[in-house]
Amino acid sequence: MEIKTALISVSDKQGIEELARFLEERDVEILSTGGTYKFLKEKGIKKILNVSEYTGSEEILNGRVKTLHPAIFAGILASRESNEHMLELKKKGILPIDLVVVNLYPFKEGLIRNLNHDEMIELIDVGGVSLIRAAAKNYVSCTVLTSPSDYRQFMDELSSTGKISITTRAEFAVKAFSLTSEYDSMIAGYLKETSGKIGEFELPEIFTMDLKKEMELRYGENPHQQGAIYRWKGDKLSLLDAEILHGKKMSYNNYMDVDTALNVVLEFNIPACCIVKHANPCGVGTGENVNEAFNRAYTTDPISAFGGIIAFNRPVDFITANDISSSFFEVIVAPDFHDDALSVLKKKKNLRLLKLPIGEFNPYPYHNLLRVRGGLLVQESDWAVEDPTKWEVVSDRQPTDMEMEAMIFAWKVVKWVKSNGIVLATREMTIGIGAGQPSRVGSVEIAIKNAHNQGKYTGGTALASDGFFPFRDSIDAAAEAGVSAVVEPGGSVRDREVIDAANEHDMVLVFTRTRHFRH
Incomplete structure (x- = not known):
């Protein structure tokens, strides 16, 4: 023309x-x-x-x-x-x-x-x-x-x-x-x-996505797959706003794991650390400072933590950087890094350091998307605001303060574990995590197996399950392993059988009435 x-x-x-x-x-x-x-x-x-x-x-x-x-x-x-x-x-x-x-x-x-x-x-x-x-x-x-x-x-x-x-x-x-x-x-x-509608979740008749390519990635989940990351405008906290202080470009899998790790630490308003491997938490810890939080998270499963992703909700200090440097990790994301911590961590050539200020983050509902053949599944994000005072104690025994704190901790973590998800925890750290098994008791057995040091924790070890227990077998296995309190959604046709099992073992059983499947 x-x-x-x-x-x-x-x-x-x-x-x-x-x-x-x-x-x-x-x-x-x-x-x-x-x-x-x-x-x-x-x-x-x-x-x-x-x-x-x-x-x-x-x-x-x-x-x-x-x-x-x-x-x-x-x-x-x-x-x-x-x-x-x-x-x-x-x-x-x-x-x-x-x-x-x-x-x-x-x-x-x-x-x-x-x-x-x-x-x-x-x-x-x-x-x-x-x-x-x-x-x-x-x-x-x-x-x-x-x-x-x-x-x-x-x-x-x-x-x-x-x-x-x-x-x-x-x-x-x-x-x-x-x-x-x-x-x-x-x-x-x-x-x-400007009309005051932001933060209100809706499923519109016509769903449009305001996406703009931020960068092409080296590849997708696997080398034979193309990959890129697009910016979703409007998110109050965006991984794409993270400043890369050290290391090479982020990979597709890095972004996936960082997202999970970041979501976990955002659950806590005290210093917290989460280590993620293949989109599953393998250790979470809290403490008076980030060093305590990291060491508690790392203790959960040092083998799985190798090559993992670390997220903090507080700046990383020199002592913590020294502890981290003794092992291999792919990425660390934190609100900031002390200068002396950076000088230590930058010696690790293959480590990526991401600075992402969190500020006063308030969770809000957003759209989660999953492509299926011929369609797109859209749902509200799992940021349900929960009040543990409204949980229902269904066992004969009431929880101690320590058990209640352990159940709250485990419940915050299990929502980010792939279903069937099981978390064993004290009030300060995970001690065993079972994820992604077709049977719930299978995940319980893995969590118990991974709790290598569980024997030294007494009075207040809790188990959280992202879905209800269909049979009593998981309760029996948890009791044998020394778990004293269990928190789960409830809702099974065999709830009575599960409650009876907890009472037989003098365990605490709490129903939250909220499920946290994650696929």
């Missing part, structure tokens, strides 16, 4: 002078609007006509209406293959527009600059979006450029072939519709926030 007439209306003037001069040299008639017209005239572009002169209609409403005119949109939307369309344009004296160069008002930049509401409303582009959509719809007859990064490709192809291929026009059209979709989604998110 040859280019004879172009419409240029841009907010971002980068590269536009070179493009306009290129078009002028090829005798292309240029139509332009207010600020762009003035800019190009000042740069010496002569073969240019103001849109107002062309349409005979001046800009009105302080520039809100510039290009919204039938002469403009008919020129863009007319099919060159339709004799009827072309005759109608000729009859009305309308030029076919072969090229539309438009980028949009900088709404995103306005958000970053924290402009007031009235200023943000003025940054909602109407005419630009309409022009882009019209040109992209009619890509068979019109080329649309929406970014300065596309100008060079356009100029090179026009220079070498004298026209723009249908393949290239389609490519530009895809970019155009992606841009307008992202732009509209950003505006909708802003209006939702």
